[in-house]
Amino acid sequence: MIQLYSNYDNIANENCSEVKRSLQLNDNNKSETMISNKSKSSKGKSKSARSKQSNKSKDNKANSYFSEFCVVTQSQFMYLSELVNGNSYSEQQFFYQLYHSQMLPQNLTEDKSIPIPSETLHKKFSNYYPNVKALTDKEIVKLVKLYDKEAGKCSEYKIPLEILKQSVKDELIDDETYVNLFTGKKINKARKSVLTYGDNKLKLPDVVYRAIIGIRRTYCNYKALKKYIQKLKDANAKGFQTEKQYRKYINDLACFNAIRRNIIYLEGTDLGYYIPAYQSQKSGRITELEGKLQSCSRAMKKAAFTFPDCYNYDLKSSQVYILKWWFEKSGISTEWIDMYLASDKKKWAASIGIPVKCFMKCMYAKFMGAELQSAKRYWDKKAGKYKPEFFCLSIVEYLYEQAEKINKGRGIVDDDKANEDLMFELLEKFNNFIKPLQKQLNQFYKWLIYDYCKVNSKKGIVRNLTEMPFDLKEYKDSNGEYENVSELNRKLTAFFLQGTESAFIHYLTREDIQEKYNYEVINNAHDGLVTIGVIPEVAAREARKAIGLPYAFLEEKDICSLKEENWRDTL
Secondary structure, eight states: OOHHHHHHHHHTGGGHHHHHHHTSOOTTSOOOOOOOOOOOOOTTOOHHHHHHHHHHHHHHHHHOOOOSOOEEEHHHHHHHHHHTTTSOHHHHHHHHHHHHHHTSHHHHTTTOOEEOOHHHHHHHHTTOOOOHHHHHHTTSSEEEEOOBTTTTBOOEEEOOHHHHHHHTTTTTOTTOOEEETTTOOBOOSOOOOOOEETTTTEEOOHHHHHHHHTOOOEEEEHHHHHHHHHHHHHHHHHOOSSHHHHHHHHHHHHHHHHHHHHOEEOTTSSEEEEOOOEEEOTTSOEEETTOHHHHSOHHHHHHHTOSTTEEEEEETTHHHHHHHHHHHHHTOOOHHHHHHHHSOHHHHHHHHTSOHHHHHHHHHHHHTTOOOOOGGGGEETTTTEEOGGGGGSHHHHHHHHHHHHHHHHTTOOSOHHHHHHHHHHHHHHHHHHHHHHHHHHHHHHHHIIIIIHHHHOBTTEEEOTTOOEEEGGGGBOTTSOBOSHHHHHHHHHHHHHHHHHHHHHHHHHSHHHHHHHTOEEEEEOSSEEEEESOOOHHHHHHHHHHHTOSOOOEEEOOSOOTTTTGGGGGO
16 A cells, blocks of 8 residues: 555465454454443324333333443452442342443533333343442442333443542453453453444444545554653542543553553564454444544544654544525525625634633533423423523533633532522523524424435435435334424434435545545544545545535644643643
8 A cells, every 4th residue: 555554464364364363354353332221202193192201111111131341450349349249130230330421521521320221120120129238338330310100211430530540450461361340250352343233233334334444554653642641640649630631541541551551562664453353323423442543532543643744634623514505405595504604603603602612522512402492491490490401401511611611710610509590691692693593403403304215215215425324214103203303403404414425534544546546544533534645635526526515624733732632731
């Protein structure tokens, strides 16, 4: 391929047989997912609709399951198993599953609690139902949200941060043995990519399949990675300033440990490589198993991908441009989006009173289907306060977090009322800014459901540009009418926008395209790629033409700056 890659290949020839064996991807591995609750509210529905919904809720919960595979070090296993010593088998497995789910990057760094449906517990343990109270009494599990029958939502749990911190304390012992957390059995083989989807293990569409097998090796500056992790450990010994910093620290440790377990050294260099393992999301995005270099912090990626001829590419304003394309398909004006693309984001952020980073997070949520939320919906008259789920809404959550920071700078600390008041001020300003777009989005949602999906669905299944399926029947009542439309809007919007984005990225990841244009994809970043060698504009042009997307523009970016990752200031 390219000269640099050829040099690495020569160094790695002695491992060639091992690499070839590793590249025989296994399509029988289970997907690594957290237990999810997809149940829908039955409030205010007809009897038949409620009955239909109830059945659907059970079916959805039945689709959630306990993972059977989680890699930990022997020392981690000993620590975690000691915590549940004396508890029943089902209680131990419940705890291990909760730990596994919470340590997934998307849950750990965002401090998410884990929903666990009772149906899943019954399915897993039958007559040996776990006594979760026995775990909460030990204070090794926290009950965050109670089961809400009316809303159709299950209980949510969390493991205290101190336990998570302690579990990775000795994670970097040299020559550590690795075991499956759920069984305690030693693990000798690396994870393999999952080339199927769904409960029936259907073969992935060709677009997604070729993207996964197109990433053969992930090269990294392993020497720089080890230095970075040691700095993290030194900083941890001094103590981080915030809980969020601790969570990023724990996540980076877990990602590094997964890399370290599979690294193949390239003698005479600072480099190594591992055989990556991916699985598909429902939208066609691909996720790297165990996080590794896809889910670690930007600072860690910076260390890993600092070596000659390594490039990081992002899709420029990908979701905005893709939404513009979909607006054009639906016949909706793109005037507001064009104004937004041409404007200075700092100006809009300042008018609301929030940093650009927070503004962009809110806008991303909006482009992915987040609604303008009415606080009245979430007011609990009996309790005289807002329901907890209101503060879990993405945009509300981002603005509340920012309100806390602003008030802290004003000397107002741990004042929930002051934080709420400021959050509502920020929310009102943001909603006013976004109102013109919201009107157009409402038009788009109707067109997407009642026009586009009607024409392009077969037997209730609609597909995006990655050819992944979306089952519309899950959102219909017994009369065939759509229900839970607001949720459907969010899900469909994300499905099509992410699918469009992924189709472009996946085309550039195909082995034949890499060979044609002389570059090597070494890591997928959802809306971008890390490569050895330059992706020429002619390759991007071919990808745009192939999938019919005119507004996909690659731009080379530095993976990280100290300003973006200011949490490293403590290092």
